[in-house]
Amino acid sequence: MQQWIKLASETTGEEQNVLLPAIYDIVWGGLSFLIVLVLFAKFVMPTMREITAARTEKIEGGLARAEQSQVEASELLAKYRAALADANKEASDIRAAASAERLAIIDDAKKAAATAAAAVNAQAQSALESDRTRVATELRRDLGLVATDLASRIVGEVLTDDARAQAVVERFISDLEKSAGR
């Protein structure tokens, strides 16, 4: 340093010490620093904070909004699924009810058919019974007549030989067959 100072004084002839601060350099330098300090304190840094905060808020707000829509969407999905499940359940209920109804209808129809069949059957039975009764009555009456006829014939004719008797019997049977075939 001494060298600088000596050099300075040698070369310029007057005392110029680079390490001696001049009052006016400090004044002007200080003024500059003060101006820049005030600029940063009152304007630059607050503005920067404001911008950064707004940006952070915007990003976080955006994220929150996205999250909210996500929640809303999943709620909507859950609702939709519940509605779908309800609808499915309702449909299956309806199907079950319909199938029960169908079974009931079939059952009813079967019962009705059975009843009708039974009625027809009964009617047929009774008709058959009456036919049978009638036939039996007729048969009994005819048989009586035939017997009477046969008896009278047997009584009326002289049964001298076997051939004659045989012919009479044969004729009776054929008559009988004729009357049965009627």
Place this chain on the structure above:
Amino acid sequence: MLNTIANFKSAFALSEGDGGGFHAPSISEFFPGPILFKDTAFEFSRINMIGMIMTVVLCVFFVAAFRKKEFVPRGIQNLGEMAVEFVEKNIIEEILGHKGPRYAVYLTSMFWLLLAFNITGIIPFMNIAVTSVIGLPLLLAVLSWVVFNVEGIRANGAGHYFKNNLFPAGVPIPIYLLVTPIEFVSTFILRPVTLTIRLLANMMSGHLLLVLFFGATNYFLLESAGIMKLVAIPSFFMGFVFTLFEILVAFLQAYIFTLLTAVYIDGATSAEH
């Protein structure tokens, strides 16, 4: 270095005699003489004028950058945000962490003022760093000294603060005879001195180098004879290289000054030294 400059000067002074000749850079570079208000506290030299111009440039730049406050920064606002974020990220958050915001205004404005005042060393027609005159470096170094001491006392209390700094823990008692004076000198005296000198000497030497090379270029090109004119080429090349180098130095010195101030504040405000 200094002798070389002196030799240069005497050599050319002897050979040239009168009429122009080679003007070797000297200390008088840093005493440009007053323009206004001579012999008052407001004496205004060419260097002070450069300082005020750069102050205005800084103000205009930052006002222009943050005037619109856009969410999505455009154009100059990008630059402004980068300017602030650079100091906040690399110095304030890096060194001070959660304590940083308290000192953000101080450190950011200090960095940008220093960078603006350093870079004038390579700006055409300014050609001298405002910080190559001791006034502002000394002022800022003293301010940093006041700030870290005041903040240290505020954070730890005067007793703890001085005990932490002067009587570091874990040292055998007799050793304090040696350690305490060293700590006192290094912490409370040398810190502002080294801050000042580091910045001042870097800016002065940079300026002297540039004046030397471009002065020599000018001399060899215009005033030397014959083959000697060719010496202007390497001389200009060296001047160009050192101009680029001075950009780095201007940036680096602003960075180091601010960084060390942050480191001192961090050390002072930490509970344990």
